[in-house]
Amino acid sequence: MRKILLVDDEVKLLKIISSALEKKGYRVYTAPNGYEARRTFNEKNAEIVFLDLMLPDINGLELLQEFNRLYPQKVYIIMTAYGDIPSAVIAMKEGAFDYLVKPVRLDEIVVVIEKASQWLKMKEENQLLKEKLIDIEKQSELIGTSLAMKRIFHLVERVANTDATVLIQGESGTGKSLIAKLIHDLSERSKGPFVSINCAAIPEQLLESELFGYEKGAFTGANSSRPGKFEAANGGTIFLDEISEISPSLQAKLLHVTQEKAFMRLGRSTIRNVDIRIISATNRDLKKMVEQGRFREDLYYRLHVVDIYIPPLRERKEDIPILAEEFLNRQRKRYNKNFQISKKIIETLTQYHWPGNVRELENAIERAVVLCRDQWLSIEDFPREIRDSRYENLVQESFPIESENNKPLPEKLEEIEKQFIVQALEESNGQAASAARKLGISRQSLLYKMNKYLIDPK
Known part of the structure; x- marks a missing residue:
């Protein structure tokens, strides 16, 4: 049964209502003023609070605002005289669950308690469901x-x-x-x-x-x-x-x-x-x-x-980095090795269209880990479709079909070649020999082109 706090300066009324509710199995606490209400509320952790609007030391509306700010998950019911109904409406806007007009009947109080209990149960179930969802998502x-x-x-x-x-x-x-x-x-x-x-x-x-x-x-x-x-x-x-x-x-x-x-x-x-x-x-x-x-x-x-x-994954690309990291973390645990992936490769993975969706991404990460020579994954460790997509993106960026670029074809091709060289050097951490292998040319040819295009390996 729920814990109930009754706050009212009419002591005789408190005794009558609390006695009747205790016979129905509720745990009932009472307070004749705001000071006692605060103390009892904190000590007994009541779940349903009945508040009279007119208390000797504080306005019930002020007490409602205070309680609701500290314990928004609780249920508050206002008790008011007929002439104070406008104040009760204000109390509802401040977070009160319901209000009762004095003199209140026991059956009215019981009905409100049952409604409040059902509302609390629903909130508790929703909270448990959310916690369970978060826990399951983690696993x-x-x-x-x-x-x-x-x-x-x-x-x-x-x-x-x-x-x-x-x-x-x-x-x-x-x-x-x-x-x-x-x-x-x-x-x-x-x-x-x-x-x-x-x-x-x-x-x-x-x-x-x-x-x-x-x-x-x-x-x-x-x-x-x-x-x-x-x-x-x-x-x-x-x-x-x-x-x-x-x-x-x-x-x-x-x-x-x-x-x-x-x-x-x-x-x-x-x-x-x-x-x-x-x-x-x-x-x-x-x-x-x-x-x-x-x-x-x-x-x-x-x-x-x-x-x-x-x-599909291509329509929610913002999920790709976190998915890649999660799949990589599983491989770290599997092989007990601290595999790492560069920001540049993550960008390449994000630009790829992933026809096989999340399953393809997971398989690509696993393949890269298997083929990785050290802890850092290389783009060469990934499937050919992903490697090729880098160059497709570079061509589209450098030479868009809809572009009104009037440069001669040789100049456009040189721009594309320069971007390929810059890309290869970035992926090779500035090592010319490694970049030349990626590009399929000799180191001497690469150095010549770097000098031609004024490319700094760093």
């Missing part, structure tokens, strides 16, 4: 500080403690399965199983038995009964990845499961009921597939109660 592979990712985390937080079906959409490698697992971990089903199945990885003729299970003798080779993924997920969450790949006939059966939370094993006529939450994901445009008649519209809307779209 999860899901990382991102971009506005897009913050919106996703906020949506996950809001939907987690419901049983609504969720459809996660986004390109391959964006982290759809991680979002699904995060929703499960934040939900009240987190102690139950999280069962994941890739619908595209299982042949169509086997997928139905994988999902629903089968009885002995249901088909050739069914030598024993076997439960399916839906049974395995009972009490928890089932994650249907690549949902767009299931056949029309299986879509009809899946629709029944999403509606009724019931199904039949292959080879059996009795219905099994399950308590599950369904989360699905796809890298295709399901809405377009519905319009083309390739995906059932009724199933689409059953799966699409809550839609979460994860943008």
Whole structure:
């Protein structure tokens, strides 16, 4: 039961109300003035405070402002005479939860206490959910500080403690399965199983038995009964990845499961009921597939109660540096070696378009670590596509198609060549021999060009 503080200069009223509330199981404290209210509030840590507006040593509105500034998470209810209602309205603007007009009845007080208790419970649950989200984010592979990712985390937080079906959409490698697992971990089903199945990885003729299970003798080779993924997920969450790949006939059966939370094993006529939450994901445009008649519209809307779209990495480039550092840190722990990456390489990674999204970035960092000669990662340790993207960017910067630069072609080519040389020298820390190898020319040729373009190796 909640701790309640009653502040009123009518001592007889305090005794009557506190006695009645204690009989209902509440822990009640009283104070006849502002001084006693401060002392009791601090000592007893009351959660719900009833404040009379007219106290002998202080105005109740001033006390409300003081308490609310120090303890904004508490609930404050104002008690006032009929003529002081305008002051009560002001108190509401200052943060009061509600107000009661004297003389107050016990049933009115109980109703307000119940409403306040529900509000406090909701706030406490939200706070616990936020703390749990932060904790899971720290342990999860899901990382991102971009506005897009913050919106996703906020949506996950809001939907987690419901049983609504969720459809996660986004390109391959964006982290759809991680979002699904995060929703499960934040939900009240987190102690139950999280069962994941890739619908595209299982042949169509086997997928139905994988999902629903089968009885002995249901088909050739069914030598024993076997439960399916839906049974395995009972009490928890089932994650249907690549949902767009299931056949029309299986879509009809899946629709029944999403509606009724019931199904039949292959080879059996009795219905099994399950308590599950369904989360699905796809890298295709399901809405377009519905319009083309390739995906059932009724199933689409059953799966699409809550839609979460994860943008590709190229649309949230501000996440690339923090992701690269996180992946590099994992490799540091794995090899017990302090790998480092230069700011210049981070800039190159940020400019790359990442068709494979976060998964490609993680693989690129792992490759660079494996090929690294010392603790500092070199651009040469990264995949060819990333290395080549540097020069594509340089050409676009030096010789944009839309440019109205009227310089002759030889001068434009010299500008490009000069930028390539500067780039190679920066990546080689000013060492001409290393830069020449990167450029595929001799050291003597490089020195000649440096002298020609007045390039300082430092």
